[in-house]
Amino acid sequence: MTRNEETATDQTHEVVVVGGGPGGMTTALYTTRLNHDTALVDRGGGRAAMMLDTHNVIGVTEENSGNEFLQTAREQLEYYGTELYRDTVTNIERTGEASPRFAVETGEQTLYTDAVMLSTGFNDIRPEPPLPRTGRGLHWCLHCDAYMFRDESVYVMGHDEGAAHVAMIMLNFTDDVDLLLREEEPAWSEETDELLRAHPIDVVETEIDGMFRDDDDPSWLGGFEFEDGTTREYRGGFAMYGSDYNADLADGLGCERNDDGTITVDEDGQTSVEGVYAVGDLTPGNNQIPIAMGEGAEAGIGIHKSLRTYPKPLDELSTDTEPETEQASAASADD
Numbered sequence: 634m635t636r637n638e639e640t641a642t643d644q645t646h647e648v649v650v651v652g653g654g655p656g657g658m659t660t661a662l663y664t665t666r667l668n669h670d671t672a673l674v675d676r677g678g679g680r681a682a683m684m685l686d687t688h689n690v691i692g693v694t695e696e697n698s699g700n701e702f703l704q705t706a707r708e709q710l711e712y713y714g715t716e717l718y719r720d721t722v723t724n725i726e727r728t729g730e731a732s733p734r735f736a737v738e739t740g741e742q743t744l745y746t747d748a749v750m751l752s753t754g755f756n757d758i759r760p761e762p763p764l765p766r767t768g769r770g771l772h773w774c775l776h777c778d779a780y781m782f783r784d785e786s787v788y789v790m791g792h793d794e795g796a797a798h799v800a801m802i803m804l805n806f807t808d809d810v811d812l813l814l815r816e817e818e819p820a821w822s823e824e825t826d827e828l829l830r831a832h833p834i835d836v837v838e839t840e841i842d843g844m845f846r847d848d849d850d851p852s853w854l855g856g857f858e859f860e861d862g863t864t865r866e867y868r869g870g871f872a873m874y875g876s877d878y879n880a881d882l883a884d885g886l887g888c889e890r891n892d893d894g895t896i897t898v899d900e901d902g903q904t905s906v907e908g909v910y911a912v913g914d915l916t917p918g919n920n921q922i923p924i925a926m927g928e929g930a931e932a933g934i935g936i937h938k939s940l941r942t943y944p945k946p947l948d949e950l951s952t953d954t955e956p957e958t959e960q961a962s963a964a965s966a967d968d
């Protein structure tokens with residue numbers, strides 16, 4: 634389908650992407666460059682925006698902050714003509730029409746579209762302070778930041794299965810790992826408990842009372858003071874308290890969710906609701922920029938296939954051309 638210039642308004646787009654992180658912006662880049670009128674609505678923030686430096690993205694140096702990375706991506710989209718809105722999507726409704734199928738409400742306006750991409754990500758659940766600065770002793774992503782803690786003193790904060798397993802995995806990088814329960818009862822299984830106790834990990838039960846900075850670089854954590862009067866030095870560590878999925882819009886549309894809270898999608902990123910797609914941290918899989926971008930690309934191509942006009946089936950093409958064929962044979966009979 635191409636945009637009908639007579640009926641289209643500024644508020645009508647073939648594709649509306651909700652969420653301007655790496656996942657949603659990759660979909661927008663593909664659909665825009667595959668010739669579909671695409672709008673992207675982003676309220677700002679998000680997990681990529683939290684990165685002080687970017688790891689694991691080939692071609693992007695570590696000196697790039699998340700905000701620099703995202704700004705370059707927005708400039709790429711603007712160059713190709715994606716309509717960018719800085720706004721929050723508050724609701725998405727079905728119109729009941731064959732086209733446009735969805736009404737996407739923002740604080741400022743309503744956008745109409747046939748395909749919706751939900752790339753709204755999640756928020757990491759933060760434990761109570763005191764906490765160091767994100768990226769300078771407080772970290773949320775093992776595959777991003779474990780590398781920087783090779784042979785360093787590391788904590789893992791949390792009391793569930795995920796925390797116990799991240800603590801054991803960190804032993805691949807350093808032999809100095811503490812698991813900080815902060816007076817919470819462990820919620821992991823008996824099997825995990827037995828496994829954890831057999832690994833060389835200190836499980837610290839007492840609550841944190843305060844923290845101190847690194848002497849050489851005060852922007853970094855130096856360590857924590859505990860309520861039992863002890864002090865432990867750490868270069869940094871991971872907080873493991875789960876994910877709060879930005880899934881209200883998906884729930885409102887009736888999209889199926891998995892047990893862990895992610896949105897169920899097929900190989901094109903389409904949810905259980907036709908025309909509604911989801912990618913990135915909102916969907917199953919490892920939470921990484923290259924993975925969000927790969928999913929965004931697959932979904933962009935999937936959306937293109939669902940919207941494009943050509944190639945048409947043969948029977949439709951012969952119907953389209955029938956009148957011309959009749960005229961052509963009439964003309965030749967006259968000749």
Ligand SMILES: Cc1cc2nc3c(=O)[nH]c(=O)nc-3n(C[C@H](O)[C@H](O)[C@H](O)COP(=O)(O)OP(=O)(O)OC[C@H]3O[C@@H](n4cnc5c(N)ncnc54)[C@H](O)[C@@H]3O)c2cc1C
Pocket residue numbers: 651652653654655656657658674675676677678679680681682683684685686687688689690720721722723752753754755757767768772773774777879882912913914915919920921922923925
């Ligand atoms: C501190 C930190 C460091 C990280 N470092 C790395 C790293 O070095 N390398 C790496 O590969 N990965 C890293 N990650 C993981 C990476 O950031 C995520 O996997 C990636 O950003 C997921 O992309 P996304 O597009 O799904 O979501 P996000 O990047 O979270 O983007 C979602 C966007 O949707 C917007 N949004 C949500 N709801 C609405 C709404 N209703 N209306 C409008 N907009 C909305 C949000 O504001 C946000 O802008 C890191 C994560 C964190 C937290």
